[in-house]
Each structure stands twice: as structure tokens, then as C-alpha cells.
Amino acid sequence: MSGQPLLELKGVFKRFGAVTALNGVDFHVDVGEVMALVGDNGAGKSTMIKTIAGIHPLDEGQILWEGKPVAIHGPKDSAALGIEVVYQDLALCDNLDVVQNMYLGRETLSSFRRLNKADMEKAAAGVLKELSVTTIQSTRQVVAGLSGGQRQSVAVAKAVLWNSKLVILDEPTAALGVAQTRQVLDLVKRLGEQGLAVILISHNMSDVFEVADSITVLRLGQNVAEFKTSATNQREVVEAITAGELHHVPGMQEEVIQ
């Protein structure tokens, strides 16, 4: 690897009225790296994800993609770069089958503007196979009939289908049982092995320590600590989440201005 991060955030600010959700965040993720993003509620994890995805464009700061500064103004911009987000609610249509969901909004067409069903089915099956998703027997199964873990797999496969380089997973195991969490964690590992960068938001420390290569801790909208998973332990990470040292104390700047 070139040593250059795939995605880098430098001094990013995001304010919602009087609330500063991101307070000069620095962040980076490399190719083939599974980066866990942890922090307490309100630490700014979701805001940061939405900034990267273009849902909340940043107010100040810089985003670098493969070393070059980029402007992300909307979800289309981030998708064009190769960033796919799998939200907690998965955004799947229950009444459509696996293939139809994976290609939703980006269906391929053959002559006379007909849907090219055969090619879509083949490519979808190929991605599921590449990711070793063996729990889905038929890609023509309707999503309503799938379990939580299977749905998560479909949502992840949908993100991977578009030659994406960075996949962001928002609490992928939050609503799952033990066996299904296992499936999804294995899937996350394989994404990293396939050379994708992964950002994993999770509250579950054992999940994080199992699949992540690195951990970034957010607290009050700031990056307060970064760890290599192999060189730290849960106690250290939890300490950073609750009491990591802040670079700016909230409220201080305002006082200075006054």
C-alpha cells in the first residue's frame, strides 16, 4: 500500500444551529482496513458518516480521497467516488427479491429499454458467492422471507456490487442474534480481505475487537484516540470513549470570542 489513506478527513466541522456536532475531526481509513468507529451516544459518529455520505455536507475542513481533495455535496457525489453506506434500517424493499433489491435504482437494461434480468441475476449471484454468503439459497427469494442476518448480507452485497472502495456499516449487528451476528462479522472480515476499506460503527466492543484492524474513538465531536486493535485492549478503548482528552473544550472558543 502506498501509505496514503483511501479517505482522510482533516479538521472537519459540522454545526447544526448552536450545536457543534463535529468539532475539528481528523480521521483516516486505508485500503483493505476495517476501521471501527466508536464513541458514546452523541459523540458524532452518525454525523461523520453522513458527512462522508454527502447527506450533511461539512461546514469547514477538508475531505481527501486517494490523497486528492474532493467536494462531497450529495449522496450522488459519494457514490461516484465509490463510497456506499449500509444504514441501520438497511433500506430494502420487502416485496422485492434479492436481485431486485441489489439493483434497485440502477437496473441494467437490454434492447428496447427492457430490464436485463438474466445479467442482473448472474452478477448478483456472483457477488454473493464472492462474499461467501451461503445462507441465501436463491437470489429470487423475496426479502420479506429472509432473516435479519440474511437481510444484512443482502444490504452489504448491494453496497459491494457497485465496485465500491469504501463500505460504511452503521451498527450492522445491533438487532441480530448470536448466530446471525457471526454471519455478519465474518462478512465484514471478508470485505477487508477483498481489499475494501470498511468503516464499522458499533457499540459492541467484542465485535469491534474481533473484526477491526484499527479503532478510532470519537468524543464530543472530536477524534480523541486511535488504536491498532492488536496493540490495545477493551479497557483502554472504553476509557477513551468516556474520558478521552479533548483538543478543544466545548464552550471555550465562544468565551474567547466574547
Add this chain to the structure above:
Amino acid sequence: MSAVAGTTPENLPVEKQSLPDAVRGWWVGVRNGELGALPIVVGIVVIAIYFQSRNSHFLTAGNFVNLIAQASPVIVIGMGVVFVLLLGEIDLSIGYLSGMGGVVAATLLVPDSNQWSTAPALVAALGAGVAIGLLQGFWFAKVGVPSFVVTLAGLLAWNGVVLQVIGNQGTIVIQDKVINGLANDYMSNTLALAVLVVSVAGYVVQQLLWVRRRAKAGLPNVPWSLIGLRIVLLAGAGLFVVLWADTDRGIPYVGLLMLVLFVAWSFILNRTRFGRHVYAVGGNAEAARRAGINVDGIRIAVFAISGFMAALGGIILASRLSSVDTSTGGGSILLYSIAAAVIGGTSLFGGRGEIRSAVLGGVVIGMVANGLGLLNVAVGTQYVVTGIVLLAASTLDSLSRRRTARAGRT
């Protein structure tokens, strides 16, 4: 890219599925709540047996030919309803919108100094339906008023317009040959057979292309025996209908119109991006929006389709009666059209249904009305029976949904 342990992507296995396997797969689907057309086909058979046992005139060629024309307005309007229900919405204006279609066409064709020729009059009537559908769709999608309320307002308003246009004339008799011929003229045996041959040939070609495309992509195909069976069934059923109808007057032109509409709308719903997006918006509008689908555009287009089909259904209704009057578009036409789509298996919850629902449901409603008419049963009883059929059909839908959801909880 590092290789994933143990799994190198290879060609997908091309399973050779046998006919018994296919049947077994279908049966598993049925047990998991994917009933398809099964209940409605069973229902049609039961209804036919019942009425035939009560009145031997029910299953005669003459009555069959009557049934085609009788059921046609409900079937045509019902096809538009299917689109609206797929979104999980409702269109209550279709009854009087169909009245508008009939009244506009009839008024423009009154043989006086201002008489229009047939084609422009038809375009104007259908255009009025589309325009009203667009307006209502816009109000629902962009302004944000629930479709129930927008189209309820439409129901009242278009009823008023029909009354105003007809005025104190009471009835406008239609003398136009084309419009009257739609439901009252019959195809020659040769024409009907030609249509049948073209339809079956089209189906065969489509099936062959489908098999070839899937084989090319390395995907498993349904067995040839099943494809052959479908073709033989289609050709056999078609031939039976044509020959049977021919022992009486033959198939009315509106039968051909319904066939064309059925094929066209089925194509749009199943083979185009637009159709796929209709299903997606009905299944999960938020997911559709995030996938970049123009949700508002889909909604407006669907209400325009509903308006178009309502106006067309109204023209067919006017053709059957050869006149329009102040009650045109009123009565049971609205509720029968919605009931047809629901009885045929289209879900009111959105996202589930097909064009064939309108045809099958319309046939059931037509059979009940026709059969009870033959038995000289009061119209009140007819409504009660239709109500029970509707309740049974939507109960089945709710139960099968529950079953599908349970199948996922493993």
C-alpha cells in the same frame, strides 16, 4: 485483492431442474404464503359449478359472450386500480372519472353542427382522464394531501361535472359506430383465430428468448417440459374460448382490447424500470428514494395511468349501453373496480399484485353479477355476495402475508 479462503468464484452450477422439482418448489411457495393465482382460479371454478348447478344456462356460449362484455369495464378500470394499489394508495375518483370519459366522448359525438370525428373525440375523452389523474397525482405527491382525500374530493367534483355536462337532457344516446361497436360488435372467427395464433406465437418466442438469455448467463432454467406445458395450456385454453364463443356471436372487440391492455401493462410492470420502481415505491418508499428513484414522479404517473384507464373503462361502459346519462360513473362501478383488483390478489398494503388480478377479479365479479341475475336474485343479495367474496379474498391476502413474514423468522 487477496483471495478469500477456500472460495474461488467459479461458474455457477446450472441445475437441471425436473418438472416434479418445479412443482415441489411451487408448492413450498404456496405453503409459505406465496399463493399467486391459485385461490382465485379455485374460486372461479367453484362459482361456475355452483351457478351451472342452479341454472343450466350459465355455462352456455351465449352467456359466456355476454360475460366478456359485462365484465370489461370493471376489468379495464381495475387494471388502473392495480397500479394505484401497488403504491399502497387508493383512487376513489375512478367511478366518476369513468363517467367523465363516457360523457366527454358522447357529448363531442352528438350529431349536431359541432360534432367531432371519432378519433379526436376519443383522444379528448382519454386525455381528460389523464389530465385529471395528473392533477390528483400532483396534489397527492407534491402538495402532500393523502390520496384518499384528494380522490374523495375528485369523486364529488367529477360527479358534479358529469351532472352539469349532461344537464337537463337526461340521456345522451351514442350513435357513433366505432364506440358502439366496441362492446356490441363481434370479431369474425378468422380474426379471432389470427389473434390467437399471433398471441401464442408471441408467447413461444418470448419463452425461447428468456431461456436463451438465462442459459447464456449460466443461470438455471425451468424445465422444457414445464415451458411446453404452459404453451400447450395457453394455446388450448385460447382455442377453446375462441371456438366456444364462435358457436354464439363470437368474441366482442372489447375482448381484443382487454388482451392488448393486459399484455402492454404487464410488460410495463414486469419488464421496465418504471414498473420495477412502482413496486419499489409501494414496498418501501424511503428505500426507493435513497436508491435515487423519483418517488413523486412515479406517484404522479401512476395516478395518470389510473385516470386513463378509468376514462377508457367509461367509454367501454358507454359503448355497452350505447348511451350516457346522469348516473353514468355512479353506482357500483367504483367499488367493483377496486374490489376486482383486490379479489384478484392485489394487496391494499402496497407492493404486491399484478395486472392479471384485475382480469381474474373482474371475471369473478362479472360471474357473480351475471349468475345471480340469471337466478333472478335481487340486486341487494348481489351486493352482499360480492361483499363476502371481497372479504374472503382480502382475508386470504392478510393471512398469506403473515405466513410469508413467519417464514423469514428462522
